Amino acid sequence: MLSASAKEQRYAALATEIAAVTAGEGNLTSRMATTACLLHFGFDAFLWTGFYLVDPDKENELVVGPYQGTMGCLRIPFGQGVCGAAAEARKTVIVADVESFPGHIACDTASKSEIVVPVFDAEKNLIAVLDVDSAVVSAFDEIDAKWLEEIVGEIFSV
Numbered sequence: 001m002l003s004a005s006a007k008e009q010r011y012a013a014l015a016t017e018i019a020a021v022t023a024g025e026g027n028l029t030s031r032m033a034t035t036a037c038l039l040h041f042g043f044d045a046f047l048w049t050g051f052y053l054v055d056p057d058k059e060n061e062l063v064v065g066p067y068q069g070t071m072g073c074l075r076i077p078f079g080q081g082v083c084g085a086a087a088e089a090r091k092t093v094i095v096a097d098v099e100s101f102p103g104h105i106a107c108d109t110a111s112k113s114e115i116v117v118p119v120f121d122a123e124k125n126l127i128a129v130l131d132v133d134s135a136v137v138s139a140f141d142e143i144d145a146k147w148l149e150e151i152v153g154e155i156f157s158v
Helices: 004-022 028-042 081-089 142-156
Strands: 046-054 061-068 075-077 093-095 113-120 126-134
Touching: 004 028, 004 142, 028 046, 028 061, 028 126, 028 142, 046 081, 061 081, 061 126, 075 081, 081 093, 081 113, 081 126, 093 142, 113 142, 126 142
Parallel strands: none
Antiparallel strands: 046 061, 046 126, 061 075, 093 113, 113 126
């Protein structure tokens, strides 16, 4: 695991890179795919990194979007699993041990911890959640929350 200062430095560099690469790109899918890729390969502990989009055709349901990693769940209702809980509450959820999270949805049994960050558009509408899983228990903390919230806020609230 990285020290706190090393993690901060890694996120700062990634935030700058993601902002530079996605600058001027109007396509949401392109921005999400690029963000997922750069984050995923930026940290060794990231097992699955991607987005679940709010489905415009099904109220209160997420559908898998751009991601890196093994196959993800195709659909997740609001309020179910960590992603659904974050979407329903519209706030970041950090789970140190997914086995202890009531109703956890095991899309990949290798996942041991998870962080899910809501993604809002410029009008503050929930458009997606960023989901990051790790094969390591307690892989995520407030540093991850701070930087992932900043990154998605910068990239998708424009």
